[in-house]
Amino acid sequence: MEIDPVAAGAEASPQGLVDYLSTTPELAKLLTAEKALVFRGFGVTEETLDPVMDRLLPNRLAYVHGNSPRTKVGKNVYTSTEYPPEFTISMHNELSYAHQWPSRLMFFCHTAAETGGATPVVDGVRWLESLDPEVRAAYTGGVRYTQNLHDGFGLGKSWQDTFETSDRDEVEAFLSSTEANWEWKPDGGLRVTQDRPSTTRHPVTGVEVWFNQSDQWHPAALGDETAKSLAEVLPPDELPQSVTFADGSPIPDEYVIQVRDRGLESAVDVDWRQGDVLLIDNVLVGHGRRPFTGRRRVLVAMSD
Structure with missing residues (x-):
């Protein structure tokens, strides 16, 4: 759903958007009903973004235990995933592999790409229903994610970047609360293993949605040729990240490819304009990124 100053009955300015959000008590219900909201035409800039975020994201969260490469640019504000522009980022719900995940995501378009992006x-219900019964049945037992996080030098992310700390005690305290298994490796790295469900239910509507990142953690579904080559030379348990079914059995290549492709086929594109703000329900809606050319800068923040 797109909301512009005319629809909001508000001034076409960042303050106008703040005023609208401050006097709209039913925003949570609207987001649940529409799943995604685009605020367009208010002229929001990076300098005027904080008051908008304060109203859209009641409790802004840090990207702790996140697996994608990002740069922190403010108070729990990050760049969107820093992945080569020629590749598609497949559909996913943020931190769906983790013990806890944000309920809301907000994206802000600082610079729209020259083309694409x-x-x-x-819709997570539509994604789930698009999958073949055989695939849905195979996933009913859940999935197992494995991360190999280096100690500052190596492939993928370090454990320090992943947990935003260099204190091992803090990492262990965090992991102890997440039902994960972990071990410190002799080289100073950290291996984390988590068993998670493949679907979840929305806390308000109760609908069941597809809710896992098996295709993004599985080498067969990767679009990056470097990542594919890496998967060919390293055993699965030594990759920066990998996934199996929760019982440890391998997920067939064709299953994760179907998950990836049908998610993208079922998606609706939000074409960015400078100053746009997108708010999504992170359980009801998955998101991704189309390839692009030119410079593109989109910031993201999240809330429970």
């Missing part, structure tokens, strides 16, 4: 969004 849309953020596709997909």
Whole structure:
């Protein structure tokens, strides 16, 4: 759903958007009903973004235990995933592999790409229903994610970047609260293993949605040729990240490819304009990124 100053009955300015959000008590219900909201035409800039975020994200969260490469640019504000522009980022719900995940995500378009660069969004119910019964049945037992995090030098992310700390005690305290298994490796790295469900239910509506990142953690579904080559030379348990079914059995290549492709096929693109703000329900809606050319800068923040 797109909301512009005319629809909001507000001034076409960042303060106008803040005023609208401050006097709209039913925003949570609206987001649940529409799943995604685009605020367009208010002229929001990076300098005027904080008051908008304060109203859209009641409790802004840090990207702790996140697996994608990002840069922190403010108070729990990050760049969107820093991945080569020629590749598609497949559909996913943020931190769906973790013990806890944000309920809301907010994206802000600082600079729209020259071409492409849309953020596709997909209804999680539609995504789940698009999958073959055989695939859905195979996933009913859940999935197992494994991360190999280096100690500052190596492939993928370090454990320090992943947990935003260099204190091992803090990492262990965090992991102890997440039902994860972990071990410190002789080289100073950290291996984390988590068993998670493949679907979840929305806390308000109760609908069941597809809710896992198996295709993004599985080498067969990767679009990056470097990542594919890496998967060919390293055993699965030594990759920066990998996934199996929760019982440890391998997920067939064709299953994760179907999950990836049908999520993208079922998605609707949000084509960015400078100053746009997108708010999504992170359980009801998955998101991704289309390839692009030129410079593109989209910031993201999240809330429970």
